[in-house]
Amino acid sequence: xxxxxxxxxxxxxxxxxxxxxxxxxxxxxxxxxxxxxxxxxxxxxxxxxxxxxxxxxxxxxxxxxxxxxxxxxxxxxxxxxxxxxxxxxxxxxxxxxxxxxxxxxxxxxxxxxxxxxxxxxxxxxxxxxxxxxxxxxxxxxxxxxxxxxxxxxxxxxxxxxxxxxxxxxxxxxxxxxxxxxxxxxxxxxxxxxxxxxxxxxxxxxxxxxxxxxxxxxxxxxxxxxxxxxxxxxxxxxxxxxxxxxxxxxxxxxxxxxxxxxxxxxxxxxxxxxxxxxxxxx
Amino acid sequence: xxxxxxxxxxxxxxxxxxxxxxxxxxxxxxxxxxxxxxxxxxxxxxxxxxxxxxxxxxxxxxxxxxxxxxxxxxxxxxxxxxxxxxxxxxxxxxxxxxxxxxxxxxxxxxxxxxxxxxxxxxxxxxxxxxxxxxxxxxxxxxxxxxxxxxxxxxxxxxxxxxxxxxxxxxxxxxxxxxxxxxxxxxxxxxxxxxxxxxxxxxxxxxxxxxxxxxxxxxxxxxxxxxxxxxxxxxxxxxxxxxxxxxxxxxxxxxxxxxxxx
Numbered sequence: 298x299x300x301x302x303x304x305x306x307x308x309x310x311x312x313x314x315x316x317x318x319x320x321x322x323x324x325x326x327x328x329x330x331x332x333x334x335x336x337x338x339x340x341x342x343x344x345x346x347x348x349x350x351x352x353x354x355x356x357x358x359x360x361x362x363x364x365x366x367x368x369x370x371x372x373x374x375x376x377x378x379x380x381x382x383x384x385x386x387x388x389x390x391x392x393x394x395x396x397x398x399x400x401x402x403x404x405x406x407x408x409x410x411x412x413x414x415x416x417x418x419x420x421x422x423x424x425x426x427x428x429x430x431x432x433x434x435x436x437x438x439x440x441x442x443x444x445x446x447x448x449x450x451x452x453x454x455x456x457x458x459x460x461x462x463x464x465x466x467x468x469x470x471x472x473x474x475x476x477x478x479x480x481x482x483x484x485x486x487x488x489x490x491x492x493x494x495x496x497x498x499x500x501x502x503x504x505x506x507x508x509x510x511x512x513x514x515x516x517x518x519x520x521x522x523x524x525x526x527x528x529x530x531x532x533x534x535x536x537x538x539x540x541x542x543x544x545x546x547x548x549x550x551x552x553x554x555x556x557x558x559x560x561x562x563x564x565x566x567x568x569x570x571x572x573x574x575x576x577x578x
Numbered sequence: 579x580x581x582x583x584x585x586x587x588x589x590x591x592x593x594x595x596x597x598x599x600x601x602x603x604x605x606x607x608x609x610x611x612x613x614x615x616x617x618x619x620x621x622x623x624x625x626x627x628x629x630x631x632x633x634x635x636x637x638x639x640x641x642x643x644x645x646x647x648x649x650x651x652x653x654x655x656x657x658x659x660x661x662x663x664x665x666x667x668x669x670x671x672x673x674x675x676x677x678x679x680x681x682x683x684x685x686x687x688x689x690x691x692x693x694x695x696x697x698x699x700x701x702x703x704x705x706x707x708x709x710x711x712x713x714x715x716x717x718x719x720x721x722x723x724x725x726x727x728x729x730x731x732x733x734x735x736x737x738x739x740x741x742x743x744x745x746x747x748x749x750x751x752x753x754x755x756x757x758x759x760x761x762x763x764x765x766x767x768x769x770x771x772x773x774x775x776x777x778x779x780x781x782x783x784x785x786x787x788x789x790x791x792x793x794x795x796x797x798x799x800x801x802x803x804x805x806x807x808x809x810x811x812x813x814x815x816x817x818x819x820x821x822x823x824x825x826x827x828x829x830x831x832x833x834x835x836x837x838x839x
Contacts, residue, residue, distance in 0.1 A: 339756040346763035349779070350770065357774045358628045366627050444776070486601075489608045496612050500619060510627065 326425025348378040372448030391419040396478030462531035465551035472558025479565035503529025592692035606695040637713035644707030651699025659691035725799035733792030739823035746830040768793035
């Protein structure tokens, strides 16, 4: 009985200092990454080649077939792949290959000395970076809209959902990639597995095509996997025609996958860190 | 002919060097397999919704994919490693080592690196190409084969010229890290018939980044679409681009003051 009144304020203080760590790390990231805006711009420009190619291919097919492919119009494709660029950006996280680097270069030794898990710094730093990327993305989205003429008329509820869902996507992908990164504690040749993962993700997330264009069995499988909730759902929440119930449902499924990913990461981290022994420093 | 001798020597050296790392062969094999499967899945997906894309059938587009993989392999094996090394050397001040040698500097910086395991892509591209070709109904004889070979060489030289210009920019702009990603992204446009792109993009990937000449034109030669005017244009453009690239390289070099010493 006596422990309860003590632990409540301690818990509150812990949360407050955690929020503090997140905010300061994110602020540092914003300041630091904004310096490299030219470099980031080149990166963004290189990135839009991929969706522009998909967009042109599907628009061509839509035009050949009298305006639409399976009910999806050229305007829809344009909107889909323009919003795609932002969602793709939110999907770039502290990826599994970086764990290999972090372990090899000994950066992990430094990270381990800090009082909180490296995961927290990763999430906070990339979250700050995302803010910079969103700002840089806006002119590109504007330019693409002028060229490709998207049909986009979201309801307020869809805009709100989208604003939340892109961060949900960010967290889902962070959890999955960080969990996958734990493999680096066991092998130095994770690259092959990461490539395989990226391919499965490419096909099942909606990055390649809007999922309705996939064969039915693929759609069925991908419903039970996390990938589309980090990619197709955020795009569709803004571009598509989801009901309010579907929007809320989508956000809840995102939350579910974040928690599942976090659980996997925690289990993997616990056994990974036991195997780790620092070299050099 | 000294240039050829030097290139050959560097090639032998590079091969010996790479042969030490045999596991990389399997990594390349795995990556090539993944890339190939992805490419085929995308193709199957597109043609499950349509019979033809801008007048190209599935088998013909398989040829395009084959040429794109083949050319991509050649670029990653020989052109890109040399050019990224050039960019890095300018930044680190190591370019002076190449410049002080008694040989044409452009030849030296263009032949120093070779990644032989990328040959896996060349082989996989050839296989895709052969499969595509066996299903194409148009005739394929010695004239088509010759036109294909010639246009492939023009394409490779053009890509080299493009990369040399980009790498030369490093004399002024040190921050060129994203050049590779930028190029890899744009190179993917080669997977599809160039005719589907809007005009601004089509012109860009023909003359600005010569992907149309590197992939589409050879693929057109394979599928009997190539007219001799295009081939002549490719030849003229290759000569002009080579002259421009060489001039720009020398101009950049004359502005280069060295970083070390």
